[in-house]
Amino acid sequence: MSDPPHPPRAATLDDVARVAGVSGKTVSNVLLGRGGVSEATRARVREAVEQVGYQVQHAGRSLSSGRSRRVAVVVPMLYQPYFATLAERLILALAARGYSSTLRIAADAAAEVAAVSGATTAGVDGVVVAPLWTPVEELGRRAQPHLPVVQVGGVGTSPGDRVVMGEHEGALAVARHLVETGRRRIAVSWYSGGVRHPADERYAGYRRALLEAGLPLDDALFVAGTDTNRRRSGYASTVALLRSGVELDAVLCVNDATAVGVLRALRTHGRRVPDDVAVTGFDDTPEARFTTPALTSVDPRQADMVAAAVQMLCERMDGLEGPGRSVRTGADLRVRASSAPR
Amino acid sequence: MRDVAALAGVSLKTVSRVVNLEPHTRPEVVQRVRQAIAELGWVPNGSARALRTGRTGVLAVAVPDLGRPADAALVQAVVEEVGRRGLQAAVEPTGDPEQRPSRLRAVVASVGAAVDAVLVLGPHGDALAPLSPASPVVVVQGGGTDRVDPVDTVDSDLAEASALLAHHLAVVGRRRPVLVGCARLTSRGDPLRAALDAAGAGAVAEVEPRAQRREEGFDAVDGVLAALRGSGPAGGADAVLCGSDEVALGLLAALDARGVAVPDALVVAGVDGLEEGSFSAPSLTTVTLAPEHLARAALDLVADRLARTAPAQEPRRVLVPVQLVRRESTTGPVPR
Numbered sequence: 001m002s003d004p005p006h007p008p009r010a011a012t013l014d015d016v017a018r019v020a021g022v023s024g025k026t027v028s029n030v031l032l033g034r035g036g037v038s039e040a041t042r043a044r045v046r047e048a049v050e051q052v053g054y055q056v057q058h059a060g061r062s063l064s065s066g067r068s069r070r071v072a073v074v075v076p077m078l079y080q081p082y083f084a085t086l087a088e089r090l091i092l093a094l095a096a097r098g099y100s101s102t103l104r105i106a107a108d109a110a111a112e113v114a115a116v117s118g119a120t121t122a123g124v125d126g127v128v129v130a131p132l133w134t135p136v137e138e139l140g141r142r143a144q145p146h147l148p149v150v151q152v153g154g155v156g157t158s159p160g161d162r163v164v165m166g167e168h169e170g171a172l173a174v175a176r177h178l179v180e181t182g183r184r185r186i187a188v189s190w191y192s193g194g195v196r197h198p199a200d201e202r203y204a205g206y207r208r209a210l211l212e213a214g215l216p217l218d219d220a221l222f223v224a225g226t227d228t229n230r231r232r233s234g235y236a237s238t239v240a241l242l243r244s245g246v247e248l249d250a251v252l253c254v255n256d257a258t259a260v261g262v263l264r265a266l267r268t269h270g271r272r273v274p275d276d277v278a279v280t281g282f283d284d285t286p287e288a289r290f291t292t293p294a295l296t297s298v299d300p301r302q303a304d305m306v307a308a309a310v311q312m313l314c315e316r317m318d319g320l321e322g323p324g325r326s327v328r329t330g331a332d333l334r335v336r337a338s339s340a341p342r
Numbered sequence: 343m344r345d346v347a348a349l350a351g352v353s354l355k356t357v358s359r360v361v362n363l364e365p366h367t368r369p370e371v372v373q374r375v376r377q378a379i380a381e382l383g384w385v386p387n388g389s390a391r392a393l394r395t396g397r398t399g400v401l402a403v404a405v406p407d408l409g410r411p412a413d414a415a416l417v418q419a420v421v422e423e424v425g426r427r428g429l430q431a432a433v434e435p436t437g438d439p440e441q442r443p444s445r446l447r448a449v450v451a452s453v454g455a456a457v458d459a460v461l462v463l464g465p466h467g468d469a470l471a472p473l474s475p476a477s478p479v480v481v482v483q484g485g486g487t488d489r490v491d492p493v494d495t496v497d498s499d500l501a502e503a504s505a506l507l508a509h510h511l512a513v514v515g516r517r518r519p520v521l522v523g524c525a526r527l528t529s530r531g532d533p534l535r536a537a538l539d540a541a542g543a544g545a546v547a548e549v550e551p552r553a554q555r556r557e558e559g560f561d562a563v564d565g566v567l568a569a570l571r572g573s574g575p576a577g578g579a580d581a582v583l584c585g586s587d588e589v590a591l592g593l594l595a596a597l598d599a600r601g602v603a604v605p606d607a608l609v610v611a612g613v614d615g616l617e618e619g620s621f622s623a624p625s626l627t628t629v630t631l632a633p634e635h636l637a638r639a640a641l642d643l644v645a646d647r648l649a650r651t652a653p654a655q656e657p658r659r660v661l662v663p664v665q666l667v668r669r670e671s672t673t674g675p676v677p678r
Contacts, residue, residue, distance in 0.1 A: 091434070264621040
């Protein structure tokens with residue numbers, strides 16, 4: 001392949017279209033990697049691009065609209081199944097609306113803020129973020145003014161668009177289930193270093209169920225670990241709980257991965273599940289059905305969350321103005337063997 | 343390039359490293375160089391194709407199923423490695439096996455336009471057949487075929503994995519394994535059978551589930567129990583080797599439900615090194631596949647292709663070492 005002669009002026013999309021004998025729209029479809037163009041046409045457009053020395057102005061930026069039709073999908077990690085399936089569902093739902101995605105793993109609060117402020121997401125039309133490290137109100141505040149951002153899940157209230165997971169009703173349902181099946185000493189294995197955030201709806205759901213049943217909230221039954229390694233954190237906090245000698249007949253876990261660690265800790269310390277201790281999770285990840293015993297969990301209707309998030313983001317990217325909106329999705333209790341009545 | 347180096351306050355060599363996607367440049371330096379390039383509108387020399395290369399800064403990562411933990415772990419490692427090199431990753435889920443070839447072709451067709459290069463994770467059928475070795479397309483863990491790949495590949499050393507598993511079975515006194523979903527270990531010259539032979543062992547039965555997920559592992563239990571309880575050449579099984587940890591974890595759940603003691607009646611081992619395996623009942627012996635190492639090797643190959651410093655006529659093949667992790671499913675409970 002030899003260098004093409006440099007044209008006297010910068011080649012335009014129209015030059016490419018003329019040489020290839022196709023419309024400008026087709027050229028842009030090929031350059032943006034969109035479907036619906038035959039292999040032969042693609043080849044012709046590529047050749048024309050080479051021949052006229054056309055330079056794509058910016059990463060896949062559509063020349064007519066000034067928009068990239070690319071969305072940044074931001075998750076804290078992929079090694080937790082909840083976020084892996086969330087990311088996949090978002091990418092596929094965006095693709096169905098004609099948007100390509102760039103996936104960002106935001107391993108800390110700074111990376112989350114950098115993504116919504118545009119610092120690490122230059123050239124995208126919008127951002128969908130599943131916040132973990134930053135409260136949603138702060139993330140909403142730090143979002144770049146003209147960059148559409150939708151938050152999925154997270155704790156707190158936001159000035160921007162967000163999807164609120166059915167955390168309260170889910171935790172309420174699972175805690176009520178434990179109370180109704182005769183559990184009275186219900187420990188919680190939580191995250192975030194033991195901070196019971198006032199806006200943590202999941203914790204509020206647990207609290208409400210205990211108050212309804214006239215059960216005391218016992219600080220000795222509250223344990224928490226980090227959120228970076230949930231299985232290990234569930235294991236370690238349960239070992240600490242058992243060593244403290246506190247009496248317990250259930251552990252309500254903040255998510256499934258934590259519950260997997262809790263199950264392991266109970267087993268290695270000679271506690272039978274569910275005979276001695278019931279265990280529940282949250283998220284209903286694929287893992288939950290194949291633990292020993294199978295794990296009772298809460299299905300947060302992730303598909304509904306994704307559909308709502310993508311709908312709101314597309315509306316903003318199409319120019320919708322106005323105050324932030326909040327869409328609340330539901331949650332369904334999935335009872336399995338880990339919380340069977342004794 | 344001199345102007346770029348001056349504006350970014352770095353050496354010429356650093357600019358060239360950033361442009362050629364070489365590792366070992368701090369992210370903030372990469373960002374500074376890219377900013378300087380953008381500000382000056384500087385274009386590196388080379389053919390028209392190379393001119394565009396490096397302009398999008400986007401690598402497509404085609405992945406079959408992010409819902410599978412092994413895939414997710416590999417994508418996580420790749421996205422982090424891509425970020426370390428100052429680039430963006432566009433993750434493209436390619437869906438079920440029927441859709442995968444056409445989606446892969448579409449992703450590969452975007453090279454030179456929307457993306458600079460493509461990493462294809464997992465099997466690809468013949469979707470990449472028309473490509474030349476010089477394409478900036480690298481396959482990671484494509485395994486499972488006997489065909490020669492047209493482009494650069496990075497694979498875990500599954501022959502070594504086979505040898506480690508076969509030897510470990512012999513060490514724990516088992517010689518009659520059932521193979522469940524082990525196609526990845528029995529293709530490409532069938533290293534598993536050779537390794538079992540060498541260890542004085544032999545497979546008594548094979549179960550090939552439709553997919554490598556927990557569900558299929560759970561459903562494989564009937565076939566495994568038939569081999570455990572049967573007599574003759576297809577019976578008397580004393581071990582199960584699974585082609586993935588997910589299948590092994592599903593099988594462990596099913597064996598527990600049927601009251602079969604692991605490892606007493608049957609030892610069970612998987613391949614992947616998923617974290618879940620250290621929490622299962624019992625914890626799972628496995629072979630870890632080092633996703634970070636795979637990601638680094640793949641990005642090195644891509645960088646060479648983009649810089650045109652690799653031989654254009656032949657695809658390269660990198661094998662990444664693996665490691666055996668012994669846990670309760672073969673060795674029994676370890677005292678606390």
